Amino acid sequence: MKNCKKMVSNHSCYVSESTTDEETGDMEYAPNSRQNKLPRKPTRTPKCFSKNALMARENRLKKKMYITTLESQVASLSADNKKMTQLHQNQSVLVKELKNEVKYLKSVxxxxxxxxxxxxxxxxxxxxxxxxxxxxxxxxxxxxxxxxxxxxxxxxxxxxxxxxxxxxxxxxxxxxxxxxxxxxxxxxxxxxxxxxxxxxxxxxxxxxxxxxxxxxxxxxxxxxxxxxxxxxxxxxxxxxxxxxxxxxxxxxxxxxxxxxxxDVGMNFAYYCAEVFCILALFLAKYLWRKSRKCAAEGLQGPKRLPLLGNALTVWCKDEDIFENLVECFSKYPSPMRFDIFQQLFIIFREPAQVEKIFSTSALTAKDDIYKFIKYFDGEGLISGSGAKWKKDKRLLSPLFLKRNIVQYFGVMLNHAQILAGILEQEADRPAFDIQHYLHRAVADIVNETIIGVQTNAQCGELDDFLSCIGRGYQLVHERMVKPWLQVEFIFRLTPKYKELTQTRQVLRQVKKSHSHLGPKEIACRTILEQMLDIRDEVPDFSTDEELIHHMTTFYSASEDTATSICSFALVMMGMYPEYQKRVVEEMHSVIGCEELREEHLQRLDELQMVLKETLRLFPIAPLLLRKVSQNIEIDGFNIPAGTSLVVSIQNIHRDPRFWAKPNDFYPEHFLPEAVKKRHPYAYLPFSAGARGCIGKPYAYMIMKTLLVTILRKYSVEAVGSLQDKPITADISVRFKDHSYAVRIMKRV
Structure with missing residues (x-):
């Protein structure tokens, strides 16, 4: 034991820091001595060994990190040096060039x-x-x-x-x-x-x-x-x-x-390059459009002017553009050609040709002109195209089926009764504009059923918003029919750009501010709530922004359609009281003294014919445009891809070949025997085919509910005839004077 203790004490690791050299030298250690040698017990690694190892490892890591940092700095400095060298070389070349130029100037x-x-x-x-x-x-x-x-x-x-x-x-x-x-x-x-x-x-x-x-x-x-x-x-x-x-x-x-x-030389080179690129683009576009023209050489149409084409047809007052186009389209057989600044349009107004257009998958894409609607309403079902549009329509179409919209009848009837009460202040007084009141009522119905918000528009709380929307429709249509306003940088220089931007912001802000309130304020399931359910089941259905686009599209389409058609129908029944009398008598026989119910609306055939005749004379979309995505043939005419097709609904609806009295209000056009004799595509108020309007049942329910509620309480009178009320169009058809004046009297 003494020898072991002596051995341990002699080891350098166990020598105290205070031990002197003399004391260390006096210690004896005999490793070969076998005297009293005991078996060696296992010992733990001293703590000083582990601490030293950790410190050494940390030092190695620090050195390695430091070396890595130095290497990265050296690499960065080397790269900067190369850049400076290259810059110096470029400057030297520039100096030589400038010297040569100045020597030339000196000689001059x-x-x-x-x-x-x-x-x-x-x-x-x-x-x-x-x-x-x-x-x-x-x-x-x-x-x-x-x-x-x-x-x-x-x-x-x-x-x-x-x-x-x-x-x-x-x-x-x-x-x-x-x-x-x-x-x-x-x-x-x-x-x-x-x-x-x-x-x-x-x-x-x-x-x-x-x-x-x-x-x-x-x-x-x-x-x-x-x-x-x-x-x-x-x-x-x-x-x-x-x-x-x-x-x-x-x-x-x-x-x-x-x-x-x-530097004049460099700028001149840049200008030349820009001008060359612009001219090349214009030349390519001109040649492409010229190829479209060559394909339409066999078609008849108005005489074209160089460069302008037929642009002078739309070079007139805004309210005369639609009338000039319809008159021009009626002079030539279908299909006909029409050019505006090298842009070729092929016009169709033959039902058989239109049927092929609406049933061809290559013709479901909207024309480029609808991008102006897209700027205002967003990319919804009206202005959208492609795979996204097909998917959205498949998912959204069930929301507007009859079995789903029946739940909204109570909301529609409630606001219709409010409207009838408000109109009492105009009863037995001079004529007034009925559209003003209808617009407010429809806005309340659409906001409550689509978004779920009670806006109280009939109390005047949305007047600024509604007038803003109306002005937006006019500005969008003006861009669509005036080619010089379709050039973006020209349009941005006009006051109309600022006005349209403000209108768009107002519309989107109102819809976005109310979108989160949809499921909370009414008992029925709103369109917005059902769209949110669809998104829960189909996560990639729509983003929040796309939902706002859909709501804006539904609102603008429903509100404008129902307001316009109800206004036209009341004016027509005021001008032609015999048809108003038929409708009222049918209402008495079907409804009697009962409260109006949804099933009553399905049995009002006279009212249905009046509405259909109104839609014939004043179609929602009088002109429909399509873009040809691939070469097709229609009635022996080869139409190349990229051509714009126009279906003139207004010309078809007033063609004397299909209508006994094309320019008169004559609901007998829709008697069952008359309908059987007519081509099914001779009447297209809501379009047809894959792009047919999905909101047709919803719009009919709103219009019938409002008209029945008004006619049960008031009789309507209007001065003049249909020929005294010329029409114009923006997004939809309007009276040119924008007056829907009627006089109402209380029924006894």
Whole structure:
């Protein structure tokens, strides 16, 4: 045990820091001694060993991180060095190019005949603004102020880089000892002597120099960081320098600031490239549209003017555009061609041809002109196209089926009864505009059933919003029919752009602010709530922004359609009281004294015929446009991809081949026997095919509920006839005078 203790005490790791060298030397340790040797027990690693190992490891990691940091810094500095080297090389090349150009200018300016031409070229050809800064300062040290010999002068571009003109050689140059790029380079001097006054008679006879004297056009701005080598002859007789009084009055220094605002050569190259690209695009578009024209050479149409085509047809007052188009389309057989500024439209008004168009999958894409509606309403079912539109329509169509919208009848009836009560103030009084009241009632119905918000529009709380929407429709239509407003940068320069932007913001803000209230305020399941349910089941159905687009589309389509058709129907029944009498008698026989119910609406055939005849005369969308996505053939006419097709619903609805009295209000057009004789695509109030309106049952329910409620309480009168009320169109058809004046009387 003693030997073991002695062995441990002799180990260097266990020697105390206070142990002296003498004490260590007196210790004896015999490793080969076998005296009293005991079996060795397992020992733990001393704590000092583990601490030292950890410290060593930490030091190695720190060194490694430090080395890595240094390497990254070295790499970064190396990359920066390469960039600086490349920049220096580029600057050297630029310096050489500028020197060559300035040498050329020096040679030109050395000839007096070229000076005036060069100045005029700078002013009138390149368009560089001219500013002259010539200051004559008195200096008692000048030697040549009295006589007209060369004087000591200094030329300082931008007042930074010093230059000097030596009287002995009249040489102008920089002091390159202060040059920022090369401090060792020296300027080679060019010996060019100033001409004497006697030898400058040719200058005074030169018209270019005389013009230069009058206008003082010497005004070139040169950046201070530009390497300039410029020799010039400056003669006091050639430049009229205003004298400034001084104490001596005998000498002067001449300082000229030369500034060049931009590199003319580079800018000219850029301009040429831009002009070339624009011309190339216009040429490509022109050739593409010309190929469309060649495909339509066999079609009849109005005479085309060069470049304008048939644009003069729409070059008129806004309210006359629609009438001019319909009249033009009726003069030629279907299909016909119509051109506006190289844009080809093929017009169809034959039901058999229209049926093929609406049943062809290659013709479901909306025309590019609908992008203006998309800007206002968003990309909903009206303006959308492609796979996204197909998916959205498949998911949203069930929301407007009859079995689903029946739940909204109570809301519609409630607001219709409120409207009937409000109209009592107009009863037995002079004629008034019925559309104003209908617009408010429809807005309340649509907001409550689609969004779930009770807006109280009939109390006047949405008047500003409704007038804003109406103005938005007009602005969108104006862009659609006026080609010069379809150019974006031109439209942005007009006041209409700001007005349309404000209108769009108001519409979106109102819809977005109410969108979260949908499921909370009414008992029935709103359209918004059902769309949210669809999104829960189909996560990629729509984003929040796309939901707002759908709501805006549903609102604008439903509100405008129901308001317009109800207004037209009441005016027509006021003008033609015999049909109003038939409708009222049918209502008495079907409803009697009972409260109106939804099933009653299905049995009112006379009212149904009145509404259909109203939609025939005043279709919701009088012109439908499609974009051909692939080459197709219709009745022997080959139509290439990219062509715009127009289906003129207005012309079809007033074609005497299909309608006994095309320009009269005649509901008998929709008797069962008359319908059987007519082509099914001769009547298209809600379009047809894949792009048919999904809100048709919803719109019919609103219109019937409002009309029945009004006619049960009031009789309607209107002055004049249909021929006295010409129509126009924006997004939908309107009376040209925008007046829906009727007079109502209480029924006994």
């Amino acid at each position: 300016l050395g000839n007096s005949e070229h000076i005036g031409k060069l100045i005029r070229a700078i002013n009138f050809s390149t368009g560089i603004p001219i500013k002259s800064s010539i200051d004559r300062r008195a200096s008692p040290s000048s030697r040549d102020a009295v006589n007209k010999s060369p004087i000591a002068q200094k030329i300082v571009p931008n007042g930074e880089l010093p230059q000097e003109i030596r009287p002995e050689t009249a040489c102008v140059g920089y002091d390159f000892t202060r040059h920022p790029w090369d401090e060792t380079e020296k300027l080679s001097q060019n010996n060019i002597n100033f001409p004497t006054p006697e030898s400058t008679s040719s200058y005074y006879d030169n018209s270019d120099i005389d013009e230069l004297k009058k206008s003082l056009l010497l005004d070139i701005d040169v950046p201070s960081n530009m390497d300039v080598f410029f020799d010039d002859i400056i003669q006091e007789d050639l430049l009229e320098v205003p004298e400034k009084s001084s104490s001596s009055g005998t000498s002067a220094d001449l300082t000229i600031n030369l500034q060049e605002e931009e």
